[in-house]
Amino acid sequence: MAIINLTINGKSKQVDVDPNTPVLWVLRDHLDLVGTKFGCGIAQCGACTIHLDGTAVRSCSLPVSSAEGAEITTIEGLSEKGDHPLQEAWIEHDVPQCGYCQAGQIMTAAALLKDNPSPSDEEIEDAMNGNICRCGTYLRIKAAVKTAAQKL
Amino acid sequence: MTTVNTKLNRRSFLKVSALAGGGMVLSFSWLAGCKPTPEETLGMPKEWFELNSYIKIGENGAVTLYSSSPEFGQNIKTSMPMILAEELDVDWKNVMVEQGNFDTNRFQRQFAGGSQSIRQGWTPLRTAGATARAMLVTAAAQTWSVPQSEITTASGILEHKGSGKKAHYGEMASLASTLEVPEKVDLKARKDFKIIGTSKKNVDVQQIITGKPLFGLDYKVEGMKYASIIHPPAFGMRLKSFDGDKAKAMPGIQDLFTIKVYNEDFVRSFFDVVTFPELLVIVGNSTWEVFQAKKEVKVEWEKAPESNFSMRGFGGGEPSTITVPEGLENTVDHRSKMEIVAKNSARVVRRDGDPESAFKKAAKVLERTYTAPYLAHNTMEPANCFANVGDEQAEIYGPTQWPEPISAALADRLGLPKDKIKINLPRMGGGFGLRAYSHHLLEAAVISQKIKAPVKMVYTREDDMSYGIYRPTYSATYRAALDENNQLLAFHVKAGGIPESPLHANRFPAGAIDNYLAEGWEIPSNITIGAFRAPRSNFIAGAEQSFLDELAEEMGKDPIEFRLELLKRAETNPVGENNDYDPKRYAGVLELVREKSNWNNPPADVHRGVSAYFCHNSYVAEVLDLKMEGSTPKVENVFAAVDCGIVVNPDAAANMGEGAIVDGIGNAFFGELGFENGAPTKRNFDQYRMIRQKEAPKNIQVHFVENNEDPTGLGEPLFPPVFAAVANALYKATGNRLYDQPFQPKLEEMSNLLM
Structure with missing residues (x-):
């Protein structure tokens, strides 16, 4: 386990997880951001897509340790009022x-x-x-x- | 206007003292499209008054309508409340929709299956709406001391024109909720519909596009544990022993144990399909941790001997003994077995005239055999379920198309009375028939009871794809006897599969041919199967409509004209008595698709196929245009004509039709699951090819026949005909008839031969 500092939808978040945990499961299980979905776990279906510094990535295959220092955007943060x-x-x-x-x-x-x-x-x-x-x-x-x- | 007796559906109109609710997110009907300003919308009322189990009205005139059937994308959470709102006579923008939980006292038929929700809900929901409206009218008549017959309603307003008195529903709701339910109510005439037949946006759309928790997988409570299962790697295998020490020592892992899913003496319902009666379970603090620990469990599997269990049939009745054969099955063996059995004599299901003699004297016989493989449903949301089982009661929250069958199994296995088991219905990430089988609800409940804590059990994609309950593999042999003048003398279909036959013996072209023979056969297997979007039709339609295309060509006829001739015969001088389709409505969709696709003047560069089918009480004809890009076929256009009676929510209905067509194209080209030594050959989307954006057609047009027939099925009927529309267009494009699904491997083989 390790303390990981993340920036998600413009807010700082800290989680204590195995650094290999995919961002998907950190979002869903640890931060209650469940808009990002689990579909296949092997980056084949796109249900878990988030933005990492503005680029679309599959969060099911992205270890949380590699997202430290980056800007993560999820569906919950795409727009303030759901009006993108x-x-x-x-x-x-x-x-x-x-x-x-x-x-x-x-x-x-x-x-x-x-x-x-x-x-x-x-x-x-x-x-x-x-x-x-x-x-x-x-x-x-x-x-x-x-x-x-x-x-x- | 029609008068209906409310006693027919008395159960739906009982007033229940305890209002459901709490925790469920309300969905707003007005969201989007013509979004009203805040001044135009009603806020939440201080108090709700329940008029019946589907309708409650606030003192400010706000209306909550319960959607009682499970929602998996068929959009009944919008369309069923639209039917209520129509007869209640309210403004759609003042309506909120709430998902009803499983409750046999409040609701009837909480089942998403067979494309029957709207068809079977049509009269009960209209009656529920009209009943509540009548009670509001009575309340106003009593309050104003005027005759009921002089009161009119419109958009949630009651009015007595003679005295100039006016009130909104909220002002009369309190009194109305105390009144007796009237014995008879009037339903609107179709010409007076204001909501039905107008397109309304999905009531959940705002929540879907902003990522709100709607699905079973999204549900969470304080102190909840996570669980994952390990099932045998192959059909015909079972657990022998396991060593979980290493997994148990991993971070976040709490426990590792086995569970028996059903009690052994339990008489299962038809939908209590269970592939693996015993499972290994890992419990821990997060989904990822239990998924990781799974990989570290050392398991020894062994071959399972033949076994038996008791199960009731589809409609209930006396149970029979089901035998699960032993053995590790292979796709290669399946194929050769089907080939052999297809040649044997089979069970005669229908015989008209003297087909055997007709075939003997035929000048020419056209015989073709069609096959299709097993298919996995592959709902995007893998199986999962939340369960919190205590000593006195249980709460279950998981994706299910049909909570009723599993409620009996839950009561039996948990040792709790049925009324102490609460089953809540989340939005489902797809169903396609798979979620009618709710073993995952039972598994989660058994785990929760064992660990004495709330738990969310989650299948990996691999668990989900390799668990079974597949669309069966099928084979159908068609034969047509022609005389020396190329006239059709007799028709023969012999169709079977593992483990069921896809035959619908009384459907077209039965009834249109003097000498007709339909036979069925089955081969047992331990690979579990279940309903898959338009069960059996999803194969037999493609086989039959491909054969009719080839037969029309053989007879030198236009394929649409040929079908219309047969349908004319079935209409004017039908053969036999059990024909279960209406030839006129069937011909109607063929004529409509001929017109809409401009069949007689196709664009020069497209290759075109036609297909039509009747199932789930609805009629569909489809024309599909392909273009060849090099040796790769690309679907350009699909034109569909649909007769499903009155269409409640037209744009959403078109969306569902488009989806069924895309689904059909995908499965026709790519859908396939094989087996080697009992193990599925594909376990995730890197191996199982699903249709993607680039393979979808450029355009799809869904045209509905306009008539006054009560609504019939929609979610399934557009799916089965697609397979033959694809095959018939591919024939035009390549000169080759394709008989074995999926088509992609053969197309690749053909393209390699060309190179």
Whole structure:
């Protein structure tokens, strides 16, 4: 066990955990930030996507020790009032079915739009290809990303 | 307007003294879209008045509607309250929705399955809404001393035009809640619907997109422990011995033990499927720590002998003995066994005319065999459950499509009366049939009882994918007899699988052909299976609709025209008496999809396939367009025509249809689970290929037939026809008919041959 200092959604947090613990489980079990989801544990489904210094990463495969000193953003911190253009576009297109993967989808899309505010269809497909939606809401996800891009 | 007798559903309208609630997050109907200003919305009332078990109204006019069925993405948490709100006659923006817990006294049919929630909830929910409205009218009539018949309602306002008196529902709710439930109430005419048929946003959408705790996996209480299980690595194996010393010594690990899931003499319900009766359990302080400790347990497994247990059938009734065979099974053996059995004589399920003679005198016989592998459901949320079992009562909170069957098993295993076991229903991260089987609720409860503490049990993805309860593997052989003029003389389907047959003998084309034979067969197995989105239909539709496509070509007919001819025959001069589809509605979706896809004038660069199917009381036809990019097929467009009666929430219904189509395309190309020595060959998404963003179609159009029929199923019916639409389009694109799912391996083989 070790004391780890983290910056999550702009706030300083301290946890006492095994340094190899993935950020996902630190968020969920130790810090009660459960918006980041567990799907596969091997960085294959994208449900656990967060931002590490603005880059989309799979938190299930990121040891907490390697996140020290970095800015972590989770779905809970993407916007103050849940009104990020992507979140508003997700509502406009009524994207979710079960909803379980959607936080990860939004976090991946947010990182994409930060780097590339007006992506082509192909660039959206490339960026979003790592996030599985078992309900099959892919068309609405793509449409919502395009709507959000127009509003940026 | 229709008058209904409320006594039909008396149980739903009993007033219960104790209001449910506490801890559950209310979901707001008005969120998003046309978000009203704070002045326009009602705040939380000081007091709620319950009009029946689905409806409570605050003194300020705010309305809470209970959604009683489990929500797994089918969006009934929005659409079922819409039905209540319609008949209650309230403004949707004043409605809040609360998930009802499992409670057989308050609610009926808390089951998400068979695409039946809206169909079976339609009249009861309308009646519940209309009953509450009638009680509010009576309260106003008594208060104002005017005849009830002179009072009108609109958007939660009661009005007596003669005297100019007006009140909102909240002002009459207190009195209304004390009144007798009327014996008869009037339901609205369809033309008066204001909410049903208009698109409303998912009531949970704001919470979903901001990461609020909604799912079972998100639930947590003070002092809660975490648990993980180890199950045998293969079907046909069981635990022999284990050494957990090293795991137990790891940080954060509290205990390691085995559990028996069911009591041995317990008579299980049809949904009490359990793959592994004994499990190893690790308990600790966090999910990660118990996951790590799992890897350090040394376990010796052994082959399990044949075993038996008692189980009741689907509809209950007398139990029968189920035998679980011994042995470590392989996909290669499954295939060869199915090939052999498919050639033997089988159980005749339906025979019309004299098919045997017709085949004997045929000038030509077309025979084709179709197969599909086992599939894993792969819900995005792995199995998990919270349980807190005490000496006197238990609380369970976990993803389940059907709490009722497992409640009996919980009572038996925990030694507690059913009414002391509270089952709360979280939003589920997918279900697709898998979560109708609630073994994980029982496992968590047994662990909690043993450690005398609240616990959350979590499966890893590998645990979830390798636990079983799969879509079975199937095979179907179709034969058609043609005379010298290429006219259809007879039709024969022989379909089976491990361990069940996918046959629906009374569905199309039964009823349309004079000489018809349908046979079924089964091969036993110890690999557990369960309902998977449109059980059996999800295979047989693809086989049948692929065969009809090839048969139409053989007969020189347009595939849509050929189906319509058969349906005309079934409509005007049906063969047999047990045909379970309406040929006119079936033809209706084919005609609609022909129009919407511009079937007769397709774009030059696409390869097109059509398919249609009836299941879960609904009719669907689909046209799918492929483009070839080099040797890789890309799905461009899918046009679907759907007849599911009245559509409650159109945009959400389209979303569900789009999802089913994407799901079908994914499974047609990639879905496959194999076995080697009893062990599943895939355990996570690095091996099990799921459809992803790039493989989804460019466009999907879902068109609903507009009619006044009561609503029927929607979550499943768009899924089964996709497989043949894909296969028939692939034939156009490649010149090859594909008979074995998934299609991707064969396509890769074909593309390698070209290179």
